[in-house]
Each structure stands twice: as C-alpha cells, then as structure tokens.
Amino acid sequence: MTDTLLPLLKSTFGFDAFRGRQAEVVERVMAGRHTLAVMPTGAGKSLTYQLPSVALDGCVIVVSPLIALMHDQLRGARAAGIRAASLTSADADHADTRQAYREGLLDLLYVAPERATGEGFRALLDSRRPALFAIDEAHCVSEWGHDFRPDYRLLRPLLDAFSDVPRLALTATADRHTRADILVQLGIPQDGLVLAGFDRPNIRYRVMPRVGAAKQLAAFITANPGPGIVYCPTRDGTERMAASLAAATGRPVAAYHAGLDPERRAQVQHDFVTSEEGIVTATVAFGMGIDKPDVRFVAHAGLPKSIESYYQETGRAGRDGDPAEALMLWGADDFARARMRLSELPEARVASERTRLDALAALVETVECRRALLLRHFGEHPPERCGNCDNCLDPPRQVDATVLAQKLLSAVYRTGQSFGAGHVEAVLTGRSDERIVQRGHDKLSVFGIVAGEEARLIKPLVRSLMAREALATTEHGGLMLGPAARPVLKGEAPVLIAEPPARPARRGGRADRAAANPVGDPLFEALRAIRRELAAEAGVPPYVVFHDAVLRAMASERPSTRAELATIPGVGAKKLEAWGDAFLEVIRQY
Structure with a gap:
C-alpha cells in the first residue's frame, strides 16, 4: 500500500522514499490499525500522520501538549500544502476552524489534550467522523514516564467513542515499562508496537566534571557554530549564564524560564526559532515545544532529571540529521541535591526515581561507550563502541581507586561526618591548618596517608562516590557516609574511576563538522540569504522554507530549471511553486 503513496510523498514533501520504519507505521495507519510508534527525534514521526492526512478521507486529529509545538508543526504542514489548523487558547479563529472542520475543509487539526477531552470538542467530532487520532508525545500518558x-x-x-477510527501514538522517549503502560492506557494491542530504535548517530555525546561552567560552556560554544540550547538548573542560573556567555562569545544569547512574562517568553522563542546562530539558556520549561531542526548543540550546565529527560533534551539537537553535539557538565552536589529531593516524593515513586538517578550515575561515571549505555537503558543491544562519544574518541584510562576510596571514607568517618570535601582532602594529604589542629585531626590515623599521584584522584573520587551513594551530604554541606559505603569499606565493591586527563581532551575538528557550510561555498551563503528574505516575507522560520541540507544539495547540483530543482530531496510541489524561481535565480548568478 505504501508504494501507492510514493507519488504523494514526493509531491507533498519532496521525498522519493520513506525513511527508517516510516513505511511500516504509515502502512498500519492506512489499514486502520492502532499503533504505538517509538521513533527517535528527527526520524520523521510527524510524516506518519501528515501523509495519511492528505491520503485519507477525513481530517486527522493531532493531540499535542504544547501550543508552541503545534504552531511550529502547523507552519510546516501549511508550507507543504496541507490544509491544517489548530484549536488552542492562542488562536482567535475558533469559529472559522470549527466550521472548516464541519465542511470537510481540513486535513489536519491540532488540539491540546485538555481541549480534546471536553464535551464541545466531542460534539464537533460527532458532526464529521475523523480519519485518524494521532497522540503526540504519548509518554505523557504514563505515570511511569518522565513527563506525566x-x-x-x-x-x-x-x-473509545470512535472505536473504528485508528489511533497512532508517537513518542521518542519511552523505556520498556513506559511503552507497556502506553499500550494499556491508549488501548493499543501488543502487536501494535513499532520500535524504530533510539540511536541518534549524528549526535556526539560528551560528559565532563563541572569545574567552572561558564568558562567551559563558552569554550564549547566557540567551537560549535549554529543555534544551541544550554539547560540550567535554576531560573536565576539561566539569567546569569546568558549574560556570561553573551559577553564571552559575542553570540546572541537569551534566557528563558517560566518566571518570565508570557510576551517575553514568546519573543525569546520566536527569535530562537528564526535564528541561524542564536543561543537560549533555559530551564527545562523550554524545548518540548521547539520543532527547530537545525539546533547544532545542546548543553547541560547541571545534571538532568533522568536518562529519559537527558535523551529527550539532547534529542533537540541535529533533528535535520546533520552533525550535532551534546555536552553535560556535572558535579557531586548535583547528586546530593537529587537524592535529597527523593525524600519529598510519595513513597510509591521513590524506588523508581532512585533507579533513574542510579542510571544517570552510571552514565556520568562510565569509562565505556556512553551511547551504548544510553541505548541499553532503552532495551537495545548496541555495539560496544560507537566512535562518536568522548569515551570512544578519547578513551580514558581506568584506575582502581578501591584502596583510596577506603581511605577517603575512613577520613570522612573519623573526622565526624560533618566536614566538606576540602577539609577531608587536607587531612588525607597532611596539609595542617588552624581548623585541623584545633580539632585534633592532625592526630588521626588517616592524616597524611595520601600523597603524590594518588592525591589528584581525590576530587574525581568524591564525585564518583557521591554518584554511587557511598557518600552523601549533610544539610550543612558536609560529607557523610552513604548507604553504599559499607561494601566499599569492606572491600566487597571495587571502585574503578576514569583517570582525570592531564590536558584538555581533543576536540576532533568538531567545529568544522558543525558548520552549515563546511566547504565555504559562496553559493550556499547566497542561498541562505535568499532563504532568510523569503522566510521573513512569509512570516515563518528559515527552516520551514528549506533545511540546510536542501540548500547544500542545491549548491552542489546547481539545478537550472524547475524540473531539475524538483529532483532534490525536500523540494515538494507547493514549495517549488512558491519559492523555486527565487532560488533558481540565485543559482544562475554563480
């Protein structure tokens, strides 16, 4: 059946073939079968309901959680010639949209879940049977998911009121438990699961201890041109980081968080979506509603909430398939705060959230391939090495720090489990000061028992022991033994850590790979310039006109006619008609 849709795929979206498991999902939709599609960000989830929307008789109802996300997708659908509308609190044309639905003049209708479950919306659907229900971000239906x-x-x-209408649930982020729950909650049979995989091979993962986040991030941004997102743990942190990075890099940087007034948030989001180099420092309130394909990097200035959150947030980079980079900076205090927050949760959730935190600890501690660890978390069986994460590109040397860990834990215990890491380190290395002498800590058996090369492992070891819960923090910031300390002290749990680098890790030419125009082609820059003009005239972000990959193909193949331009992937009939001549005119000048 999907073969018969190929002409429509070409004329609407400009593609000659389906990608990945798109064809399987579309096949099920067209056959009227309920489906849960788990597909990585950038794999083309929206096409699996947008193409049926122009092939099926009737309107496709898309349930989506955020207005900004709906409006981004709405612009893209309309640019492809799809008759699309939305019913949200930000839309003023509710009456016209409802009438258009009743008259069969819509292919796609986007709606938020709270509106979709109202009696008024049910009455609207009773007036004309929908062709398909598409439930986007379907992990939100599960209490086991990370964003319930x-x-x-x-x-x-x-x-269930429209039981004969096929339902398509879509998500990029759901572990085995969450997937099973989605199937139950949405009434999708077990054989309706299409698992396309979680790997995003174009994203390079890098994890580093935080030793001056602003300077580390400024260096990272300087090496990575293009739009990017920096996630910060607090609202104040986003403001401070934005000012620091703008001053250090000279790039446009804006802060975004839920404490800003709605007009300011909307402006920051609009500026970022339409920018080709803008940066946003944000709390996790930002991002889920961003359908921007050309984000070149995502950085975390602190520990994310979970592996699922990390995967989803980093997945906002490189949706266009071009190389992108993800950087996470973390510190021992991140884990301390996260474990303290566990005590605030309902008892029923503590065990699952502790498991999530342990999975994060494994990610930051590992000396093995980070991508492999991520994919195993989601139930996949990847190769041992990916070749595109920091541990694969610069393999760290593993150090057996078990004996040092026992010394460190003993020092924490013998000094009374109330002093910070600096004081404990001073005791271990024999650095006597007034506080140490006053408390008699220079007389302890652990005073001065660490020296030489072993001493430089203390700081990374504290981070590691905090991550694995062998160390915890007191309410005043001191160190105390954690629940996992006993097996380490008894020699039952070996402690292996990555040796800290003696020099900065190689960047591997990452800046060149990230550049939209890696060969410096002046025609490509001219095509980007006309794209900006056309996007401004149409009131849409530049990527809605064409992605960078399409412009690179134009610059490489230099089509001279509409027919030749139409052969480039991503150039559909509506876009060819609207903008083709303007791009051809630029190409003829070079």
Missing part, C-alpha cells in the same frame, strides 16, 4: 500529564489519561473515553 494527567490530561492524557482522559483521552481514552474519546478514543
């Missing part, structure tokens, strides 16, 4: 939304739980009665 109670409104998603209320969708089932609506779906």
Whole structure:
C-alpha cells in the first residue's frame, strides 16, 4: 500500500522514499490499525500522520501538549500544502476552524489534550467522523514516564467513542515499562508496537566534571557554530549564564524560564526559532515545544532529571540529521541535591526515581561507550563502541581507586561526618591548618596517608562516590557516609574511576563538522540569504522554507530549471511553486 503513496510523498514533501520504519507505521495507519510508534527525534514521526492526512478521507486529529509545538508543526504542514489548523487558547479563529472542520475543509487539526477531552470538542467530532487520532508525545500518558500529564489519561473515553477510527501514538522517549503502560492506557494491542530504535548517530555525546561552567560552556560554544540550547538548573542560573556567555562569545544569547512574562517568553522563542546562530539558556520549561531542526548543540550546565529527560533534551539537537553535539557538565552536589529531593516524593515513586538517578550515575561515571549505555537503558543491544562519544574518541584510562576510596571514607568517618570535601582532602594529604589542629585531626590515623599521584584522584573520587551513594551530604554541606559505603569499606565493591586527563581532551575538528557550510561555498551563503528574505516575507522560520541540507544539495547540483530543482530531496510541489524561481535565480548568478 505504501508504494501507492510514493507519488504523494514526493509531491507533498519532496521525498522519493520513506525513511527508517516510516513505511511500516504509515502502512498500519492506512489499514486502520492502532499503533504505538517509538521513533527517535528527527526520524520523521510527524510524516506518519501528515501523509495519511492528505491520503485519507477525513481530517486527522493531532493531540499535542504544547501550543508552541503545534504552531511550529502547523507552519510546516501549511508550507507543504496541507490544509491544517489548530484549536488552542492562542488562536482567535475558533469559529472559522470549527466550521472548516464541519465542511470537510481540513486535513489536519491540532488540539491540546485538555481541549480534546471536553464535551464541545466531542460534539464537533460527532458532526464529521475523523480519519485518524494521532497522540503526540504519548509518554505523557504514563505515570511511569518522565513527563506525566494527567490530561492524557482522559483521552481514552474519546478514543473509545470512535472505536473504528485508528489511533497512532508517537513518542521518542519511552523505556520498556513506559511503552507497556502506553499500550494499556491508549488501548493499543501488543502487536501494535513499532520500535524504530533510539540511536541518534549524528549526535556526539560528551560528559565532563563541572569545574567552572561558564568558562567551559563558552569554550564549547566557540567551537560549535549554529543555534544551541544550554539547560540550567535554576531560573536565576539561566539569567546569569546568558549574560556570561553573551559577553564571552559575542553570540546572541537569551534566557528563558517560566518566571518570565508570557510576551517575553514568546519573543525569546520566536527569535530562537528564526535564528541561524542564536543561543537560549533555559530551564527545562523550554524545548518540548521547539520543532527547530537545525539546533547544532545542546548543553547541560547541571545534571538532568533522568536518562529519559537527558535523551529527550539532547534529542533537540541535529533533528535535520546533520552533525550535532551534546555536552553535560556535572558535579557531586548535583547528586546530593537529587537524592535529597527523593525524600519529598510519595513513597510509591521513590524506588523508581532512585533507579533513574542510579542510571544517570552510571552514565556520568562510565569509562565505556556512553551511547551504548544510553541505548541499553532503552532495551537495545548496541555495539560496544560507537566512535562518536568522548569515551570512544578519547578513551580514558581506568584506575582502581578501591584502596583510596577506603581511605577517603575512613577520613570522612573519623573526622565526624560533618566536614566538606576540602577539609577531608587536607587531612588525607597532611596539609595542617588552624581548623585541623584545633580539632585534633592532625592526630588521626588517616592524616597524611595520601600523597603524590594518588592525591589528584581525590576530587574525581568524591564525585564518583557521591554518584554511587557511598557518600552523601549533610544539610550543612558536609560529607557523610552513604548507604553504599559499607561494601566499599569492606572491600566487597571495587571502585574503578576514569583517570582525570592531564590536558584538555581533543576536540576532533568538531567545529568544522558543525558548520552549515563546511566547504565555504559562496553559493550556499547566497542561498541562505535568499532563504532568510523569503522566510521573513512569509512570516515563518528559515527552516520551514528549506533545511540546510536542501540548500547544500542545491549548491552542489546547481539545478537550472524547475524540473531539475524538483529532483532534490525536500523540494515538494507547493514549495517549488512558491519559492523555486527565487532560488533558481540565485543559482544562475554563480
């Protein structure tokens, strides 16, 4: 059946063939079968309901959690010639949209879950049977997911009221437990799961201890041109980081968090979406509603909430398939705060959240391939090495720090489990000062028992022991033994850590790979310039006109006619008609 859709795929989206498992998902949709599609960000999830929307008789209802996300997708759909609309609190044309639906003049209708579950919307659907329900960000329906939304739980009665209408649930982020729950909550059979995999091979993962986040991030941004997102743990942190990075890099940087007024948030988001080099420092309130394909990097200034959150947030980079980079900076205090927050959760959630935190600890501690660890978390069986993470590109030497860990834990215990890492380090290395002498810590058996090369392992070892819960922090910031300390002290749990680098890690020419124009082609820059002009005239972000990959293909193949331009992947009939001549005119000048 999908073969018969290839002409429509070409004329609407400009593609000659489906990617990955798109064809399998579309095949199920066209056959009227319920489906859960788990596909990585950038794999083309939206096409699996947008193409059926122009092939099926009737309107496709898309349930999505954020207005900004719906409006981004709305612009893209309309640019491809799809008759699309949305019913949100930000739309003023509700009456016109409802009438257009009743008259069969819509292919796609986007709606938030809280509106979709209302009686008024149900009455609208009763007036004309929908062709398909597409539930985007479907992990929000599961309490086991990392971003549970109670409104998603209320969708089932609506779906069951139209039991003969196929339902398509879509997510990029769901572990085995969450996937099983989504199937149950949305009434999708077990054989309806299409698991396309989680690997994003174009993203390079890098994890580093935080030793001056602003300077580390400034260096990272300087080496990575193009738009980017820097996630910060606090609202104040986003403001301070934005000012620091703007001053250090000369790049446009804006802060985004839930404490800003709605107009300011909307402006920051608009500027970022339309920019080709802008940077946003943000809390996790930013990003889920961003359908921007050309984000070249995502950085975390602190520990993310979970592996699932990390995967989703880093997945906002490189959606266009071009090389992108993800950097995480972490510190021992991140784990201390996260473990303290566990005590604030309902008892039923503590065990699962502790497991999530342990998975993060394994990610930051590992000396093996980080991508392999990520993919195993989601139930995959990847190769041992990916060749595109820091541990694969610069393999760290593993050090057996078990004996040093026992010394460190003993020093924490013998000094009373109330002093910070600096004081404990001073005791271990025999650096006597007034505080140490006053408390008699220079008389302890652990005073001065660490020297030489072993001493430089103390700081990374503290981070490692905090991550694995052998160390914890007191309410005043001192170190105390954690629940995992006993097996380490008894020699039952070996402690292996990565040796800290003696010099900065190689960058591997990353800046060249990230550049949109790696060969410096002046025609490509001219095509980007006309794209900016056309996007401004149309009131859409530049990527809605064409992605960078399409412009690179134009610059390489230099088509001279509309027919030749139409052969370039990503050039559909509507875009060819609207903008083709302007790009051809530029090409003829070079």
